Every structure is written in structure tokens, then in C-alpha cells.
Amino acid sequence: MRTRFRNRYLVFAYMIVLAIAFVVGCTTREDPSEELVVCGNHTCGQLTMVTIDTNGPGGYQYLEPAISPDGTRVAFSADWASIPSLPEDEVSDPILNRQILVMPLPADPWSEEMNSRNPVPDIQELGAELVLTRQFISRIGGGQDFVDDPTSGVMTKASPNWIDDSTLLIQTRFERRDRLVSVDISDLGNAQVTPLFYEPQDTLTTGFRFWYHHDPSLSPDKRWCVFTRFGCDDESNVEDANCDDEQLWVIDMTTTDDPVAVTAFPITSGAVSIEDPSWSPDGRTIVFAATTDLVGDGTGFVGELFRVDFDPEAAETGVVPLDQNLRRITTTEVSMGDPLVGLHNYAPVFSADGLDVIFTSSRRAPGSTQRGRNLWRVPADGRLEPEMVFFSRYDDIHPTFDWETGSFLFSSRMGFPTEMLDAIEQETIDFFTNVYNDTARVPLTEVEILRRAADDREELELFEGKMGHLYMFRGL
Numbered sequence: 262m263r264t265r266f267r268n269r270y271l272v273f274a275y276m277i278v279l280a281i282a283f284v285v286g287c288t289t290r291e292d293p294s295e296e297l298v299v300c301g302n303h304t305c306g307q308l309t310m311v312t313i314d315t316n317g318p319g320g321y322q323y324l325e326p327a328i329s330p331d332g333t334r335v336a337f338s339a340d341w342a343s344i345p346s347l348p349e350d351e352v353s354d355p356i357l358n359r360q361i362l363v364m365p366l367p368a369d370p371w372s373e374e375m376n377s378r379n380p381v382p383d384i385q386e387l388g389a390e391l392v393l394t395r396q397f398i399s400r401i402g403g404g405q406d407f408v409d410d411p412t413s414g415v416m417t418k419a420s421p422n423w424i425d426d427s428t429l430l431i432q433t434r435f436e437r438r439d440r441l442v443s444v445d446i447s448d449l450g451n452a453q454v455t456p457l458f459y460e461p462q463d464t465l466t467t468g469f470r471f472w473y474h475h476d477p478s479l480s481p482d483k484r485w486c487v488f489t490r491f492g493c494d495d496e497s498n499v500e501d502a503n504c505d506d507e508q509l510w511v512i513d514m515t516t517t518d519d520p521v522a523v524t525a526f527p528i529t530s531g532a533v534s535i536e537d538p539s540w541s542p543d544g545r546t547i548v549f550a551a552t553t554d555l556v557g558d559g560t561g562f563v564g565e566l567f568r569v570d571f572d573p574e575a576a577e578t579g580v581v582p583l584d585q586n587l588r589r590i591t592t593t594e595v596s597m598g599d600p601l602v603g604l605h606n607y608a609p610v611f612s613a614d615g616l617d618v619i620f621t622s623s624r625r626a627p628g629s630t631q632r633g634r635n636l637w638r639v640p641a642d643g644r645l646e647p648e649m650v651f652f653s654r655y656d657d658i659h660p661t662f663d664w665e666t667g668s669f670l671f672s673s674r675m676g677f678p679t680e681m682l683d684a685i686e687q688e689t690i691d692f693f694t695n696v697y698n699d700t701a702r703v704p705l706t707e708v709e710i711l712r713r714a715a716d717d718r719e720e721l722e723l724f725e726g727k728m729g730h731l732y733m734f735r736g737l
Contacts, residue, residue, distance in 0.1 A: 303653045304650070308376075308732055308733070309733045311335065311370075311730070312364075314386070315724065316383050316384050322339065322728070322729035323672055324658070325337055325659050325672070326672065326731050328663055329423050330425060332663070334426075337361070340358075341359060343362065346360065359418055362384070377684040377685075393450050393451065393452060394452045397456070399436070400459060400521065401437050402464075402465075402466055408436075417433070418431050420477055427445065432475055438496060439475060440457075440459075443457060443517075457486070473491050481543070482544055483514060484515065485514065485571070487528070487571075488510055489535050490508055507531060507535040509535055524579045529569055530555060532552050534564060535549060535552075539609055539611060546568055547568065548610075550605065550607035550609065552564055565593060566606050566639070566643075567588065569584060569585055590641070593605070594624075606621070606637075608658060610662050612662060613665075616641055617638050619662065619669060620637055622636075624637070633654070634657060635651060635653070637649050655674040655675045658671065667735060668735035669733070669735075673730060673732055676728070677721045682718050693709075
């Protein structure tokens with residue numbers, strides 16, 4: 262996923278924000294509770310750790326989970342080295358390069374044994390597989406060139422969506438930056454890639470711009486794909502690259518047989534940053550994150566949540582008015598001492614009934630001064646202030662709702678849950694007390710047993726704040 266909030270205007274905008282923070286933070290909406298109830302190392306509720314591996318020297322990052330339509334698998338982006346596809350010296354940046362993995366979801370995530378499982382050293386032991394894409398034809402530059410394996414080099418991948426149970430839609434890196442492709446994963450070791458949408462300038466060999474298509478999201482009926490789009494004069498994507506403002510665009514997925522002639526059109530005006538669009542269950546509203554200049558608020562560039570209407574019937578014509586019933590649904594209070602960058606709300610998703618929006622925010626946690634990234638909920642119409650729905654002491658990000666069960670899947674660096682650590686520690690105590698000591702020539706003392714159990718627990722506690730694992734939670 263791209264670096265959030267490109268650095269254009271940040272310092273200037275932030276100073277303006279602080280100058281009038283008392284205005285921006287004012288609201289007549291009902292305040293959320295300041296009570297924060299935590300059970301162990303996370304918010305109370307049923308929590309299941311999905312990825313329980315200890316892979317990597319410092320732990321890899323598993324992000325952007327997406328549940329398959331049949332509910333049996335999850336696709337997510339992961340550090341390149343979690344399942345290497347090529348030797349490290351053949352990858353342009355093995356630290357930043359990311360790939361897409363697919364792995365089974367537990368059939369019964371809420372069973373008691375789920376939180377008593379022992380960690381495994383490699384995510385492949387959990388059934389995770391790499392989406393290994395092969396050569397495909399690129400028409401960028403006006404030719405019919407083969408693109409080498411996009412899992413290598415700079416061909417980083419992100420933002421998986423499921424078109425159906427055997428096809429993914431992802432964002433990947435081309436020679437002229439990021440585009441959207443569908444990937445047939447019927448054969449995960451030889452996944453077939455199909456580009457979805459070429460820019461009109463992609464056929465040019467000179468005078469073109471570098472275009473970025475990010476954060477794709479499919480409508481519930483799979484007919485429409487909303488994404489963010491902007492272009493830059495060069496591939497650096499920094500202040501001096503003369504980048505456009507970002508907009509939300511929509512692709513008609515029924516027209517993607519020819520990516521040059523695909524039906525694609527904007528649905529919002531531009532802003533310094535627009536990201537993470539997501540659909541309502543009825544497919545008629547899109548919620549997303551954007552800087553406040555989208556609505557003419559020149560006070561700053563803190564990221565807020567907005568919603569915009571989408572009319573599928575009108576969209577079939579390929580032309581829709583911009584900013585249909587555009588509404589802002591969050592207002593973040595900004596105070597002196599807040600971080601210069603990163604203070605924002607993003608990655609919103611609708612609840613199953615469409616009444617609430619769950620999202621990631623760096624706003625202050627209730628009853629504390631902590632401003633880490635955690636999961637919050639706000640009514641979809643924005644009539645109330647947001648309230649926290651999941652909190653750990655580390656980043657909790659990228660929620661995705663399982664509309665069938667009412668739970669949500671997300672990424673966090675919280676480490677192994679207290680429930681799992683307790684179970685593993687007790688398992689060690691039971692083993693040495695009831696199994697080892699029954700046959701050992703020199704039984705361990707109670708103090709020695711407790712020390713070994715504590716050591717086992719401490720080894721897993723080292724992952725807290727480092728490795729980004731996937732979790733399922735229900736407690737709303």
C-alpha cells in the first residue's frame with residue numbers, strides 16, 4: 262500500500278490546523294464513553310489469532326486481509342520474505358517488496374482449542390500459499406511486451422479483493438507505476454494475470470504521466486470497482502513530481518475484456534489524499550478517507566471519513582455527477598503536541614446492516630493519552646462521535662467485516678493474546694508436572710517448572726509490537 266499522505270503541503274497545513282484547532286474540534290454530537298475496558302492485552306470480547314507463526318527474525322507484517330466469498334480462505338498482503346518466490350538478491354527491495362498470500366480460515370474460529378494452539382515456525386505450516394504470478398502481456402508503451410514475473414523486482418502487490426472464489430483483484434506495480442489486475446488463482450503456483458484498465462496515455466512512448474491506481478474495492482454484486490487515482494510527472498511521487506490531486510474512480514467490471522476501452526469514470530472531486538474506499542451492503546454508498554480540502558476546508562490535511570452516494574443505474578451510462586450527496590462523517594480534534602503526520606482516520610468498512618462504519622484511527626484512546634492506531638466505530642450518518650471497538654497497546658489496523666458472522670478480521674502488532682499465552686504457559690507446567698516428572702530420573706522442582714513455563718511465555722512476548730498478525734474479533 263502506498264505511503265499515506267504525500268508530503269505536499271504537510272508542514273504548512275499542520276500549522277494552520279493547530280492555529281484553529283479549537284474550531285475544528287468543536288462538535289455538538291454526543292461524546293463517546295471515556296471508559297476503556299481491557300481484558301488481558303486487548304479489548305474484552307472473543308479474539309482468535311489466525312496467523313500463529315513466528316516466522317522471520319523480527320516478525321513479518323501481514324496486512325489488508327480479505328475473506329473469500331465462501332468464507333473458507335483469507336487473502337492478504339505480506340512481506341516478500343515470508344514466503345520467498347526468488348532469491349533475495351533478485352528482488353529490488355526485499356524489505357519493502359510485498360506479495361499476496363492465501364491461506365485457510367479456521368472452520369470454527371471461536372472454539373476453545375483455537376486459543377490453546379502452539380505457534381508454528383513457518384506460515385506455510387498453516388496452509389498459506391504464495392500467489393505466484395507468471396508472465397503476462399502489458400500494452401503500456403504501445404507495445405505487446407511480456408512482463409516478467411510480477412512477484413519479483415519492483416512488482417510489489419497490495420489490496421486483495423475476491424472477484425469470486427478462484428479470482429483475486431489486486432493492485433500491482435507496472436513499469437509506469439501502479440495498476441489493477443485480476444488474478445486467476447485456480448493454480449496458485451502459476452496464477453494468470455489480466456490487466457483491467459489502461460490509461461489513455463499508456464499507449465504513448467513520450468509525454469506520458471506515471472499513473473497510480475490504488476485501494477480497489479469491489480461492490481457487493483461485483484459489477485463495480487471503486488479505486489483511487491492520481492498521476493505524476495515522474496515516478497518519484499514526491500512534492501516536486503507535480504502530482505494531481507487524488508479522486509475516486511469507478512470501473513464497470515463488465516467492460517474489462519479490453520482494458521484500453523474499459524468504462525471508467527470519476528465520482529468525486531480531487532483532494533491531496535483520498536484512500537480506502539469501501540461499499541455499503543446495498544452497493545449504493547461508498548465510505549472512504551480523505552483530506553478535508555475535498556470539501557473546501559483549507560484548515561488542514563488531517564484525514565477524515567466521508568461518504569458519497571453511488572447510483573448503479575445512472576452509472577451504467579458511464580457518466581455520473583461528481584460528489585453525489587457527499588457528507589463528512591468524522592471530525593478529529595487536533596491539539597498541540599499531536600504528531601505532524603499520521604493523525605488521521607482511514608480503512609473504513611460498513612457493518613453488515615450498513616448502519617455503522619468500522620475504521621482505523623489514531624485519535625486518542627478513551628481514558629488515556631495514547632494515540633496509537635486502533636479500531637473505532639461511527640454511525641454511518643456521522644450523527645455521533647466515534648467510539649472505540651478494539652484496543653491493544655499496538656497498531657490495530659485494516660478491519661474487514663465478515664457480514665455472515667458479524668465478526669471482523671484485522672491486522673495488529675499486539676502479539677500473542679493473553680489467553681493464548683496463559684494456555685501455553687499452563688501447558689508447559691502440566692507437561693513437566695504430569696509427564697516429564699513421572700519418568701525423569703531427577704524430577705524438576707516446582708520452582709524449576711515455573712521458570713521453564715515463564716521462559717516459554719517470554720519467548721512469545723518478544724513478538725509484541727513487532728510482528729503484524731491477523732486476528733478475528735467479535736464483541737460489538
